[in-house]
Amino acid sequence: MIGNKDLQDIVSMFSTESAATSVRPLGPGFINDTFIVGTESGRRYILQRKNHNVFPDIPGMMQNILSVTEHLKKKITEEGGDPMREAMTVVKRTDGGLYYKDMSGNYWAMTVFIEGSVTYESADTPELAFKGGKGIGKFQTMLADFTTPLNETIKGFHNIRWRFTQWDEALRRDAAGRVKNLSEEIGWIESRRKEMLDFWTLVENGAIPTRVTHNDTKISNILFDKNTNDVLCVIDLDTCMSSTSLNDFGDAIRSYTNTGKEDDTDLSRVSMSPDMFRAYTRGYLSQRKDSLTECEKEYLAFSARYITYEQVLRFLMDHIDGDTYYKTAYPEHNLVRTRAQYRLLQSMESQYGAMVDTVMECLR
Ligand code: GN1
Ligand code: MG
Numbered sequence: 001m002i003g004n005k006d007l008q009d010i011v012s013m014f015s016t017e018s019a020a021t022s023v024r025p026l027g028p029g030f031i032n033d034t035f036i037v038g039t040e041s042g043r044r045y046i047l048q049r050k051n052h053n054v055f056p057d058i059p060g061m062m063q064n065i066l067s068v069t070e071h072l073k074k075k076i077t078e079e080g081g082d083p084m085r086e087a088m089t090v091v092k093r094t095d096g097g098l099y100y101k102d103m104s105g106n107y108w109a110m111t112v113f114i115e116g117s118v119t120y121e122s123a124d125t126p127e128l129a130f131k132g133g134k135g136i137g138k139f140q141t142m143l144a145d146f147t148t149p150l151n152e153t154i155k156g157f158h159n160i161r162w163r164f165t166q167w168d169e170a171l172r173r174d175a176a177g178r179v180k181n182l183s184e185e186i187g188w189i190e191s192r193r194k195e196m197l198d199f200w201t202l203v204e205n206g207a208i209p210t211r212v213t214h215n216d217t218k219i220s221n222i223l224f225d226k227n228t229n230d231v232l233c234v235i236d237l238d239t240c241m242s243s244t245s246l247n248d249f250g251d252a253i254r255s256y257t258n259t260g261k262e263d264d265t266d267l268s269r270v271s272m273s274p275d276m277f278r279a280y281t282r283g284y285l286s287q288r289k290d291s292l293t294e295c296e297k298e299y300l301a302f303s304a305r306y307i308t309y310e311q312v313l314r315f316l317m318d319h320i321d322g323d324t325y326y327k328t329a330y331p332e333h334n335l336v337r338t339r340a341q342y343r344l345l346q347s348m349e350s351q352y353g354a355m356v357d358t359v360m361e362c363l364r
Helices: 004-012 058-078 128-140 160-173 184-191 193-204 244-255 274-288 296-323 333-350 354-362
Strands: 020-025 033-039 044-050 107-112 211-213 222-225 231-234 241-243
Touching: 004 020, 004 044, 044 193, 058 107, 058 128, 058 296, 128 231, 128 244, 128 274, 160 193, 160 296, 184 296, 193 296, 241 333, 244 274, 244 296, 274 354, 296 333, 296 354, 333 354
Parallel strands: none
Antiparallel strands: 020 033, 033 044, 044 107, 211 241, 222 231
């Protein structure tokens, strides 16, 4: 564990307004380590240790974040918004660098903390889901004319064909000797392989367009305004890159509509809430209805199944690999997550007809 003195030294590498007075851990991220930094002037900052096992090219990732946030700030300013609160602000190093690499090879980056914001681990009301959908819709719209090529921060992140390559390799390797006990769970993945690849073919042949998207739109990656609960700022831009808008929609549905927790041990609590689905979809389409292609609209409901399936695969694959990717709180954690996300997937599958109808209704 890194000591406070070390953290303060790291903070001093960055151009904060004044010296740090406190550095404390923040939030439940699965990948990076996040800290909140207090300073003498009262301004607060977010310091993150970026996980370079997950993100092999941190310089490329930070370059992405800088160019995306600069673009967003321009848009927000043009529209009369507050660019310091509605977009993340990268705090550079005192010598202008975008990150700091410490003696142990860890990468650190800093942004301004946005005051008056609140985050949620789950959506408790359809109103919040509506606002969340509207926020991601706006985010995608603001990035629609962003043309700077982005680095691929994680290869094939939502590309199921690539995920199957990794999956097949993980099964073959059986690094933790767990495969023998997982025939049922592996069957969940295999029985849907073809259906998922068929969908992905539409992306590969261009029927579903590629756009600049966020790719990790779960509710905890959104800052809401403390007073109005409107989306204030979309954060965690580490995976901002070329992908499909469907992936942002699907991942948000996976998170907002779940009546249980992502790692619920009581599967009877887990299901997809049709009310939350309707609310999020209404919010999202209020911003994106006129910009999506017919094919995107047609597969909107399916994208929730796609991303939830992918998440089942990723949690199970990490369990098979011996828990090397996601942070876990206990040895079977990734398996518990796998089962809970699979229950959510089943719930989506059984309500799929109604989900398609809801999308149609929200498009009218
Ligand atoms: C990770 O980093 P965080 O907690 O926002 C993961 C997402 C998963 C999510 C599951 C880079 O998101 O892809 O959907 O956990 N991020 C990365 O909760 O793998
Ligand atoms: Mg996050």
